[in-house]
Amino acid sequence: MERLKYIALKNKKDMEANKKVRVRFAPSPTGPLHMGGVRTALYNYLFARQNGGTFILRIEDTDSHRFVPGAEDYIIDSLKWCGIEIDEGVSVGGPHAPYRQSERAAIYKKYAEQLVEGGFAYYSFDTSESLNALRAEAESKGETFAYDASVRGSLETSIKLSAEEVASRIARGDVWVIRFKMPENRLVEMDDIIRGHMSVNTNTLDDKVLFKSADNLPTYHLANIVDDHLMEVSHVIRGEEWLPSLPLHYLLYEAFGWERPEFAHLPLLLKPQGKGKLSKRDGDKLGFPVFPTEWVSADGDVSKGYREEGYLPQAFINMLALLGWNPGTEQEIFSMDELINTFSLERVSKSGARFNPEKAKWFNTHYLQNSSDEFLASLLMPMLEKHGVKTIEEKAIAAISLIKNRISFPNDLFTQTSYMFIAPTEFDPKSIRKFWKEENVEHLREMISLFEAMDVVEAEAAEEAIREWVTANEYPMGKVMNTLRLAIIGVSQGPSILEICAFIGKDEMLKRINFALNNIPTK
């Protein structure tokens, strides 16, 4: 209730201000984009599209140590495959270029200095070694070291040191950082579109590093706020892992005197079993992809991708959209356009969503089976060709129509139709034991004459003829048909065997029966 009221008020305010919706997806190029990241991008995209806004891609590469070559291209390629179009940002440009933070390095320093001048931040000369020592010491006493108001006056900071000393240390090249001076004992009141109202006391927060001199780059916190402001971002939609830094970000906006955007923190994606959030490892272990597209790491490790595993992007997106959001109706199948129309941040759930690979498969089955015959044929024909089978679209479509309701992945198209194009040379031993006894084979021999009497084999007519013959002789229908099936396709499964016979034609059919009769020993 509280939340709804807040949202209604916000929406009204936004409308009055006629504020343009601008959202950003801001991954750091430290590796392939995980499906949780894709969902974050998707929600941003849907929100932008729905409001006639702009979807920005910004690359947050302020950590020079964790940069992974190829990751940026991977992100762009994956978004493209998903149908998420970038309006502005890396790879397309825009009025606020550059959109790669490493290329914006020159921008941030003056903002950090502005904060120092305003008394909201300070220089700190402590080395990481000395800080590690302090942490270790605290830990040995069972305490946690926090760089906060209790220590900033006694450590090597511009608060303790004189202005001259600070200036000379900087001049002589000492390594420094700029830290945010967390105010003492203040209750920060925050609002989140998904979570509602929250508050936290600043005494529980520490003095985060905003700028590091070692590489002359800002940390995430500073770069993020500065860029969101400069790029006129209206809504920050990001993962829940950022929730603990929200008070800092509020305070940063306040210190700069900038209007802050709206915030929405998305719930996490959890692993299918056990504890914790979804990670790369889970996919390897449980056999499902964690990434939208395949990723090969520098040392040659291959991580599966949904694309390469045969998922259609529509299915992947539909599945992802429903992981943490629902329309409040019973509709589950959504095209991208439908998602754009019905999505709302207010209906995003607060708790983490456990990913279910079975459901992902179900979505793919749905989308694949509802694809056009032409599309499916275009997937099947190259696979047939790889196995030396040349065929025409018409024939491929005819085969597909027999097995359309049995496919979940494109590969199934081939495995389910291969025996229509390629005669079996091996026969399933289990089926042989069951359907290849003396009498079965006798019946099959008799059946040949039935087929020979036909000009062409047509499924319905053939079935009628067989039924008459079976009834007249009091033969078991099931056995007879399965023996035929075994001879024609080599296994005891698949669609109507007479449909298959009609598909391959009389000559091929008799050829296969003869081959079976000559090659399968009776039991």
Place this chain on the structure above:
RNA sequence: GCUCGAUUCGUCUAAUGGUUAGGACAAAAGAUUCUCAUUCUUUAAAUAGCAGUUCGAUUCUGCUAUCGAGUACCA
């Protein structure tokens, strides 16, 4: 440990101060069939626990438990 957040069938979730707590995936049973599937029809399956407010709470409040995130000169 501390801070923040979360908790409805196995999973994703809907709904409500009074309902037989709804749907989907998965599971089970039956029907159909030449087999395997499909399809159809059924079934089973949940408000974490304890207090409080209330005529009445799963819904509101508090506590506990559990889970998650954060606690970096990473994002």
